[in-house]
Amino acid sequence: MQLDQLYRTVIMDHYKRPHNVGELGDGAWNVHMHNPTCGDRIVLSLDVRDGVVERAKFRGEGCSISIASASMMTDAIRGCSIDDALGLAERFSALMQGEDVSFETAEDIEALRGVTQFPARIKCAMLPWSALKKAVTQPREEGGAS
Numbered sequence: 001m002q003l004d005q006l007y008r009t010v011i012m013d014h015y016k017r018p019h020n021v022g023e024l025g026d027g028a029w030n031v032h033m034h035n036p037t038c039g040d041r042i043v044l045s046l047d048v049r050d051g052v053v054e055r056a057k058f059r060g061e062g063c064s065i066s067i068a069s070a071s072m073m074t075d076a077i078r079g080c081s082i083d084d085a086l087g088l089a090e091r092f093s094a095l096m097q098g099e100d101v102s103f104e105t106a107e108d109i110e111a112l113r114g115v116t117q118f119p120a121r122i123k124c125a126m127l128p129w130s131a132l133k134k135a136v137t138q139p140r141e142e143g144g145a146s
Contacts, residue, residue, distance in 0.1 A: 004114065007110075007111040007112075007113065007114055008111075008114075010068075010108050010111035011064060011065070011068045011111050011112065012064060012068075014067070014068035014071040014072055014108065015064035015067045015068045015071075018058075018067055018068070018070065018071035019071045019074060019075050020055075020056055020057045020058060020071065020074035020075065020078075021057065021058065021059065021071075022045075022057045022058075022059065023043060023045045023057055023059055024045040024046070024047050024055060024057055027047070028045040028046060028047055029045070029046040029047075029048055029135045029136070030043060030044070030045050030046075030135075031043070031044045031131045031132075031134045031135040031138070033127055033130060033131040033134065035062075035066070035123050035124065035127050037120075037123060038062070038063065038120075038123070038124060039061075039062065040060070040061065040062030040063060040066040040123075040124055040127050041060060041061045041062060042058055042059070042060040042062070042066065042070055042127055042128055042131050043058060043059045043060070044056070044057075044058050044070070044074075044128060044131040044132060044135055045057045045058065046077075046132075046135050046136070048082065048136075051081055051082050051083075052079065052080065052081055052082075053077045053078055053079065053080050053081075053082070053085055054078075054079075055078065056073075056074040056077050056078050057074060058070045058071075058074055058128065058131075060128075062124065062127070063121075063124050065112070065115060065121050065124040065125050066124040066125065066127050066128065068111075068112070069112060069124070069125045069126075069127070069128050069129070070127075070128035072106065072108045072109045072111075072112070073088075073092075073109075073128045073129060073132060074128075075106065075108070076088055076103070076105070076106035076109060077132065082136050085132060085136060086132075086133065086136060086137075088103070088106070089129045089132050089133050091103065092109065092112075092125075092126075092129050093126065093129065095109075095110075095112070095113060095116075096112075096115065096116060096122045096125060096126060097116075098116050112125050
């Protein structure tokens with residue numbers, strides 16, 4: 001199987017059977033984001049304890065790229081410190097800008113490398129990662145919920 005075909009298969013698997021779908025309860029860090037250009041929407045929910053992403057879930061409506069990206073991202077950040085999760089987001093952003101970046105512990109993410117050939121789809125892939133950045137950088141009220 002060619003690499004392009006393998007990447008398409010990985011993306012479609014995450015789109016058809018996304019991981020970590022849902023929302024977390026009280027105390028979760030929740031962010032709602034919308035891409036008005038294409039209509040993609042995401043609600044990202046994070047359970048962060050002592051600076052570590054214990055759980056990550058999402059609900060979304062959108063294209064295969066945005067849903068697959070959210071599925072891959074929630075897999076990748078679970079168990080990461082906030083700094084490591086932000087580092088993954090920065091590396092993903094670099095990947096979408098065409099830089100040669102690898103994801104040793106989250107290999108599925110590399111399947112999205114081909115998105116860079118379609119500039120209009122980059123925002124679709126970035127939506128969940130933008131939600132992550134917003135979730136971990138916005139001010140928190142007492143108790144951690146937003």
